[in-house]
Amino acid sequence: SAVISQKPSRDICQRGTSLTIQCQVDSQVTMMFWYRQQPGQSLTLIATANQGSEATYESGFVIDKFPISRPNLTFSTLTVSNMSPEDSSIYLCSVLLGGPSSYNEQFFGPGTRLTVL
Amino acid sequence: AQSVSQHNHHVILSEAASLELGCNYSYGGTVNLFWYVQYPGQHLQLLLKYFSGDPLVKGIKGFEAEFIKSKFSFNLRKPSVQWSDTAEYFCAVNLYNQGGKLIFGQGTELSVKP
Numbered sequence: 001s002a003v004i005s006q007k008p009s010r011d012i013c014q015r016g017t018s019l020t021i022q023c024q025v026d027s028q029v030t031m032m033f034w035y036r037q038q039p040g041q042s043l044t045l046i047a048t049a050n051q052g053s054e055a056t057y058e059s060g061f062v063i064d065k066f067p068i069s070r071p072n073l074t075f076s077t078l079t080v081s082n083m084s085p086e087d088s089s090i091y092l093c094s095v096l097l098g099g100p101s102s103y104n105e106q107f108f109g110p111g112t113r114l115t116v117l
Numbered sequence: 118a119q120s121v122s123q124h125n126h127h128v129i130l131s132e133a134a135s136l137e138l139g140c141n142y143s144y145g146g147t148v149n150l151f152w153y154v155q156y157p158g159q160h161l162q163l164l165l166k167y168f169s170g171d172p173l174v175k176g177i178k179g180f181e182a183e184f185i186k187s188k189f190s191f192n193l194r195k196p197s198v199q200w201s202d203t204a205e206y207f208c209a210v211n212l213y214n215q216g217g218k219l220i221f222g223q224g225t226e227l228s229v230k231p
Contacts (some may be wrong), residue, residue, distance in 0.1 A: 031216070031217050033217070033218060033219075041223065042207065042221040042222060042223045042224050043207070043219075043221040044221070045218050045219065045220075048216060048217075048218060058218075092160075092161070096217035105151065105163050105166055106163075106217060106219060107163075108153075108160050108161040108162075109160060110159075110160040111160060
């Protein structure tokens with residue numbers, strides 16, 4: 001298994017500002033993911049962040065809005081840029097132990113609850 | 118586009134009642150299937166998973182799920198729920214050979230009355 005921590009756990013921000021969310025894992029992992037869970041909705045994948053390569057974004061998400069860093073195998077950051085109230089969500093990181101096509105599960109962090117005023 | 122549908126948004130049961138939560142996905146290829154649970158104030162945890170083999174899989178806390186390929190379904194069941202099962206339940210699909218990313222259903226909120 002993996003233990004994942006996220007900082008901050010919650011924040012209230014003003015529109016137009018940016019927030020960087022940190023995700024720390026207690027073991028080295030190749031694949032990390034960032035998800036968004038909007039109020040009353042399910043989790044939606046924002047991007048896949050693999051160490052040593054550019055993040056891969058899902059349809060509807062762009063690097064300028066959600067830049068991601070992955071400097072090593074235990075850490076990643078997601079920045080929510082130029083925030084608007086529509087960005088109010090819970091942001092979660094997850095990790096996949098082992099390879100992408102093997103019999104593995106994802107472990108999730110506790111999430112960062114973001115409110116944009 | 119691939120999608121996952123959970124039929125029930127909110128289910129309310131009394132303790133000892135039986136539970137079945139529906140999950141259907143739309144994808145014709147090979148999939149891995151998961152049920153995750155999120156207890157109040159806690160993070161997502163894996164309940165059970167199906168990759169191959171016996172389509173009836175057993176998970177933690179007495180939960181089980183059955184993969185019916187012909188129906189593209191992966192329903193979650195528990196014969197007798199407890200108050201502590203109150204949580205939100207998410208069905209998720211991993212498309213084989215498309216990396217590890219998961220497609221989640223909308224979630225079902227389960228409330229168990231003591």
